Amino acid sequence: MAVMSFFHNPHRFMAGSKWFAWGFTALGVVVILIGVYLGLFVVPPDAVQGDSARIMFVHVPAMWLCLLVYAFMVGASVISIVWRHALADVAAKSAAPIGAGVTALGLITGSIWGYPTWGTWWEWGDARLVSVLVLFFIYLGYMAIWQAMETPQKAARAAAILCLAGAVNLPIIHFSVEWFATLHQVSMKASDEFKYPMYVVALGYLALFGGLTLLNMRAEIMNTRAEMLAQRRQVITG
Amino acid sequence: MFEYGRYTPYVLTSYGIAAVVVIGLVAWSVMRVINAKKKLEAIEPTKKDAAP
Numbered sequence: 013m014a015v016m017s018f019f020h021n022p023h024r025f026m027a028g029s030k031w032f033a034w035g036f037t038a039l040g041v042v043v044i045l046i047g048v049y050l051g052l053f054v055v056p057p058d059a060v061q062g063d064s065a066r067i068m069f070v071h072v073p074a075m076w077l078c079l080l081v082y083a084f085m086v087g088a089s090v091i092s093i094v095w096r097h098a099l100a101d102v103a104a105k106s107a108a109p110i111g112a113g114v115t116a117l118g119l120i121t122g123s124i125w126g127y128p129t130w131g132t133w134w135e136w137g138d139a140r141l142v143s144v145l146v147l148f149f150i151y152l153g154y155m156a157i158w159q160a161m162e163t164p165q166k167a168a169r170a171a172a173i174l175c176l177a178g179a180v181n182l183p184i185i186h187f188s189v190e191w192f193a194t195l196h197q198v199s200m201k202a203s204d205e206f207k208y209p210m211y212v213v214a215l216g217y218l219a220l221f222g223g224l225t226l227l228n229m230r231a232e233i234m235n236t237r238a239e240m241l242a243q244r245r246q247v248i249t250g
Numbered sequence: 251m252f253e254y255g256r257y258t259p260y261v262l263t264s265y266g267i268a269a270v271v272v273i274g275l276v277a278w279s280v281m282r283v284i285n286a287k288k289k290l291e292a293i294e295p296t297k298k299d300a301a302p
Contacts, residue, residue: 037276044272048265052252063254066261070268110275117271121264128260220272227279234286241293 022233025099033226040220047073047213055209065206067125073214074118077221078147079182081111084225085154086179089172099229101168104175105158106228110221112151119144130195139188140196143181150178164236 051069058065085104092100122141123133135141154171161167189196254261 037279041272041276048268052261052265057254063257063261066254066257067264070264074268109278113271113275117268120267124260124264124267128257220276224275224279227283231279231282231286234283234290238286238290238293241290245293 022098022237026230026233029226029230033223033230035223036219037223037227040216040218040223043216043219044213045216047209047216050209050212055205058206061129064125064128067121069209069213071118071121071125072210073217074114074121075144076214077217078111078115078118078144079185080218081107081114081221082147082151082175082178082182085111085175086182089175092168092172093176101172102229102232103225104172105168106232107221107225108151108154108158109228110224112148112155114217114221115144115148115151119148132195135195138195139192140185140194143185143188147178147181147185150174150181154178 047069051066055066055069057063085107088100088104088107091097092104119141122144126135127133154174157171157174158167161170188194252258252262
């Protein structure tokens, strides 16, 4: 609560976030590169799936992150609706394109892994695949609402409501492999040497998400301030 | 160096797409910050403007 009220002032946020934004972005890129190196060159092929399992090192962390980003947006939307926090809408709006990007990455890499493993790029009857696709469309819909509404206030309210409604999809995605016996297998128990690069890439994605969200929030605040000053100047000059 | 048997094209394509998405998101975010900063600097009253 104290942190929330401290950052209620965008000036304080701008002053405190600059180095975190660039620092987390740089850290994320470096950690992802380390994870990719481990995944491509250090870890031996999987006993069952062979080298195709290396795709998991970029696919699985992307799937974790797309759920996490959405959960972050749900939290921000709740804060926006309940407490009307000035930065909550900005945070959710800034996170959405990153969430859409990692969801697309998860879908595409999953499809590429699926072809040599399952013999198909896509299966419409699979609950996990379709529910993640729905999540991708929710991200797109959320971003479209921000562009479509007349005022930022209306857009923020409508986008927050859509975000909360879309939260029902998160448990569906998570439990889909248990509730529906379709193509996608349940989570595998991987060996420690196999988990290690996956966790490294996941940490890298997480740091990158933090950095990019802060960068986009900063851009959003600067754009809003520039528009406000332009309007004020227009009123003064008539 | 990048030899993964019959899975080579699948593995490399996946990592290539991951690189494109990560680089794309970073470049897009950095460009947004640079453009927003330029826009704000162009309109924000500077000390020079405020001087009598």
